[in-house]
Amino acid sequence: MSIITSIFNHNFQPTELTLKTKNKSYEFGRRLYTFKNAEQRYWLKYHLADTHSVLEQSFQNELSFYKQFENREISFLLPHHIIHFQEHIIFQDLIEKGEGLLLPDSEDFFADLSAYQEIDEIQQKILSALSALQSFHKLGWGHGDLKTEHFRCFENTCRLIDLEQSFVQESNYQTSLNATPHYMAPELFHGISKTVQSDLYAFGIILYEWLTQSRLTAKTYQDWAVLHCQQLQIQLPDRFKQFLPLLNGLLQKHVTLRVPSADDAIDVLQMT
Template sequence: MKDSAAMSLEQQALQVQASQLLPMITRKFFKLGYQNMAHQRISQQADNTQIYQGITRAQHEQFGDVMIKWQLSMDDCSSEFHNEAKVLRALEQNHKNLIATAPSVLAFDILHLKVLEKQQTLTLLVMPYYAQGGLAKYLTQPLTELQKHQLIMQAARLIAHLHNAGWSHGDIKPSNFIINNNHSIDTKNPALLLTDFALAKLIDPNSVESAKKNNLKTSSGTPAYLAPECWQGCSTTVQSDIYAFGIMLYEILMGERAYKIDNQSHEPIRDWAIQHCQQSIPLLPSQCRRYQLILDKALAKRVEKRYLSMEEVLEDLSYL
């Protein structure tokens, strides 16, 4: 784990690099018709300091208010951007006459430019901008039991739609659900969309991956929502999406995650693994007890004890 001094130096270096990169990227965006740009985030990939990623809010004459997810790299190594665009387009085609599952792809561009005397590839994924933000922020306000149940049902349906379209997500969590203000202006009962498909993959029903015991090497994903089998070397699946939904269900009901670690932990990976693999499933208070059986089955440590599909989860939720 990096100490605060090292992190501070990295952040300072990133700020210097960003001050050189962003003006050039801004000019490139402007030539593509984007205006009133606000760069909201820039970061480096943890395992490659030569790859920069960012999120920029902008306006476009044809598209309106947009969010641009972009990546700048020495070569075309933007596989996660290609993957996300492919999943979004597949969902749009699959559900074009049904409920919207995810944001639409307004544009996907791969550009080449010279930055800091080096030839670089700039990949852009452009989607509508949703002013009301994400579910994670929405959950910080007081909610009624009915509102919580509606959010749980909506999230479950979106994940089920994704699975039915043939994809697993790989990173289910509240911050990857956004409020679709284009279809619902009622902030008390928002419509949700599922987003961030960088880790999504096609479901292979014949693929069974063995766990690597006593190994803290994990699949990609967010540690607070990562299923026990992922901590043992297995890749994410429909069942690991269901587990992450269970963590999220608890979070919607209780306002906090089912499992937590010390923010000052020197071994956060090991601590998260212990929480998910060894800690018992939390008990809900009396006012939420009707969800306990669903929570127990969604958060089962062993995959074979867990729900087989989100359709089964929805069926049980429909009885509440």
């Protein structure tokens, strides 16, 4: 029995309910709460109907992903539960109907780099994250909005969250080209649809910032476009030079030169 479904068996008494939604998202109808039950902390996410059609559709897209694979053991997902609010009176003060997503709290996967003293530990950490992404892609899907905070550590394994922009690979239809400019592959700025390789580019940015303990900055969407399409130059501390071939493969500006899959990225990593 999972950590999620077990909380509904008996004595389910959520405490310390705290709203975590950012102000702008709140105005658009998004709700994100944390609460505790016993000693475990959880996240509750839902969207108010008839408020912001794009955000509402994105949330429904995430729920659809979870529903599609609800009868399979998916190693890269957190334990989860889709709540039908009208069946859970405990949440009636928040919302009376509709669906919400319940997840256990988890830790940042790409935590403080100083906690890892050995290069082998860091390589294994990168391998674990790439393996989660590999498993995602092998389902025939792409994530579509990878960023550092979407990689979580739960029970000592890497998990992926926030699947609102997930997409079916090779599909001729994507609901939108929503992405975070900070992590956007160059081709996305030119209106080309997301692929597994745009996921890999985003992962490259995440990895680069983790290894350098720095953060890319730009003020506007145009500035991000110039940075990713023209200006980005990769340099690593001497200690991490062995990871340059992987980063160079992930962060090629032209998609035809970028590593084609997570499998190939893992191969590059293991050759270092």
